[in-house]
Amino acid sequence: MYYAIISEDVDNSLPMRQTARPAHVERLHELKAQGRLLVAGPHPAVDTADPGDAGFSGSLVIAEFDSLVAAQAWADSDPYVDAGVYHKVIVKPFKVVLP
Template sequence: MYYAIIAKDKADNLNDRLKARPAHLDRLRQLQDAGRLLLAGPHPAIDSEDPGSAGFTGSLIVAEFPDLEAARAWAAADPYVTAGVFTEVTVKPFRKVFPE
């Protein structure tokens, strides 16, 4: 089943985010290589593909896990969590309907 990992960034965290980004992306690539990643990306703080110094307000990851506990455990070990980038992380089941 898919699970949505919805994370909220702490304020003024761009430097922390950039430091943790390579390790965060490595974990996402592992999910992608295993065919388990549906989508992932950040929420820009402003209406722009590249928000520059405005940074980001959070992230969304939708990936396949065996169960909710496995999804929560994966999210808790994310480098953005361990680096203190995220202030809040919600993990919940997600059912993909479209595109088919």
């Protein structure tokens, strides 16, 4: 089943994101290689694709896991969590309807 991992950043998270990004992205590439990643990306803090110094307000990952417990464990071990980027992470089941 798919699970949505919805994360919200702390204020001024950009420097922490930049430091932890390579390890964070590597994990996403692993999910993609396993055919389990539906979509992943950050939420720009301002209404533009490249927010520059404004940074990001959070992230969304939708991926396939065996259970909610497995999805939560994966989210809890994210390098952004370890780096203090996120102040809140919600994991919940996701049902693909479209496209």
